Amino acid sequence: MSTLEIRNLQVSVNTDAGAVEILKGVDLTINSGQTHAIMGPNGSGKSTLAYSIAGHPKYTIVGGSVTLDGADVLDMTVDERAKAGLFLAMQYPVEVPGVSVSNFLRTAATALRGEAPKLRTWTGEVKDAMQALNMDPAFAFRNVNEGFSGGEKKRHEIMQLELLKPKIAILDETDSGLDVDALRIVSEGVNRAKEKNNLGVVLITHYTRILQYIKPDFVHVFSNGRIVEEGGADLADKLEAKGYADYVSK
Amino acid sequence: MSLLATNYLTPTGREEAWRFTPLKRLRGLHDGLASVADHISLYPIGTLPTGVSFSLEDLAPLAPSDDVIIERVRGASAQVSHLSVAANCEISEPILLGRRDAALDKAEFSRVRISLGVHAVATVIIENTGACLLAEDLEIALAPGARLTFITLQEFESASVYTARHHAVIDKDALFKSITVTVGGDLVRILPTVEFISPGASAELLGVYFATAGQFFEHRIHVDHAVPHAKSRVNFKGALTGRDAHTVWIGDVLIRAAAQGTDTYELNRNLLLSDGARADSVPNLEIETGEIIGAGHASTTGRFDDEQLFYLMSRGISVEDARRLVVRGFFNEIITEIGIEEITNRLMDRIDAELEKAGA
Helix, strand or coil, X not given: CCEEEEEEEEEEEEECCEEEEEEEEEEEXXXXXXXXXEECCCCCCHHHHHHHHHCCCCEEEEEEEEXXXXXXXXXXXXXXXXXXXXXXXXXXXXXEEEEEHHHHHHHHHHHHHCCCCCHHHHHHHHHHHHHHCCCCHHHHHCEECCCCCHHHHHHHXXXXXXXXXXXXXXXXXXXXXXXXXXXXHHHHHHHXXXXXXXXXXXXXXXXXXXXXXXXXXXXXXXXXXXXXXXXXXXXXXXXXHHCCHHHHCC | CCCHXXXXXXXXXXXXXXXXXXXXXXXXXXXXXXXXXXXXXXXXXXXXXXXXXEEEEECCCCCCCCCHHHHHHHHHCCEEEEEEECCCCECCCCEEXXXXXXXXXXXXXXXXXXEECCCCEEXXXXXXXXXXXXXXXXXXXXXXXXXXXXXXXEECCCCCEEEEEEEEEECXXXXXXXXXXXXXXXXXXXXXXXXXXXXXXXXXXXXXXXXXXXXXXXXXXXXEECCCCCEEEEEEEEXXXXXXXXXXXXXXXXXXXXXXXXXXXXXXXXXXXXXXXXXXXXXEEEECCCCCCEEEEEEEEEECCHHHHHHHHCCCCCHHHHHHHHHHHHHXXXXXXXXXXXXXXXXXXXXXXXXXHHCC
């Protein structure tokens, strides 16, 4: 049982016009096995929350705290956060030319597990993970995210989620750019990880569509750098009907 | 012959061709002050396959040169180490040449010829190792329809100085592919040059270089499209780390008026891994006819991509391993073209080791 605790998190980003505060005090607690949907209009700070927790150098933590089972996440380097059990599925996964998916995954698994996975079992593990996401085995030989379609990039992110077995995963608009079939396949991958590893999930999304496949326990509405409303799955239905207009004007 | 052959004009550093090269570090190769050893270090490793010979011969140069050091080499020796592949011979295994008994205290002036007969096919690899002071005039003659993959691996020890011209003369429908790898030496200056003498030929010049603190590596490409319907591709990638690591890449491509139907593209990418390193990159396309298929060039010099490092690290990979992966990936495109696992692994391991040493 793990707990990611975000307390009064304030984050700014440096622009040409100086530091701009984006997160203005976010409180959120995620336990293993729970799924929290974070919904909100564009520019409300949802992705900033995701990248700040993962430790992207672009963001400056101005105040507040993030802890995973009591350990100070904000004090960790990016790789240490992953080793502590955090995972960020990115909205725009980055191309790494010349580095094959297979080499990348094995390097990551080696780092996270503290030793190189045994070649024979590892090959099977990767094959199964790819098969489960309807991915061509030839995928392993391609360069990381290079020339991947939008759907392939997202499948690749979720494949990592299944292979690397984090405690808490933040999925940043994993649903964007996916057709219905890909959305279903990707969602099933997330649900498998929840079931097998008791994964805690923060699901950042703009639309309610993915929530039909991944059932949230909690829905948080994000606006202007804060959580402005919280509820159960039924809150998503209300958003579907009424949109974000009520929250943007607040 | 050029005037240089008689006058041996000593470069001052103001000449276009020498403006980047630290002349003092040439140890007298350029001004005639180096004492020259009567020694030939190049030798074939293993037995040569049938159809391939290696011998010393008196040969006149294939093509004139305007390089002072090459002229000095030619002036000093009529003898040429000649690797010859007979017409119509297809050699499947790579032909490997190495260096032995080279020395730093005396210069070696080396003349080498690689010639492939009509429709001959071969891969030739030269492993340039050891500590040496070496000036080399290397000429390649490809007869019609010949196909040569020519790989040179500059894996010299740190004090070595190597200055060379690798000049290919390519006849009708012949294919020339070169891979120039420079990872070792104090000063390495190579002129990979190509001249097409008949239509339908093609040349692909690939290269990688990795310079660490204090090293100077210069690659000065020249592709001469003098005849119609020839194709050339140039792709060199370099990485630099450490104080006063300096690389120079010059890509001169000349499309003469007669060279209709030319298709050429050249590319140079540099990755600066630390402060204090300097990469000069000068693509230079001169076009004398508009009747061509295509001509282009690109040159980029950049630093580590923070987004790439963040992505890798967010998967638990340490910053050192992430950098190593990115650098390996950067070179991978060209190194894998060598196609011989033992060599590619050795080169990648060397790059890893130098990266680690540099603490980049």
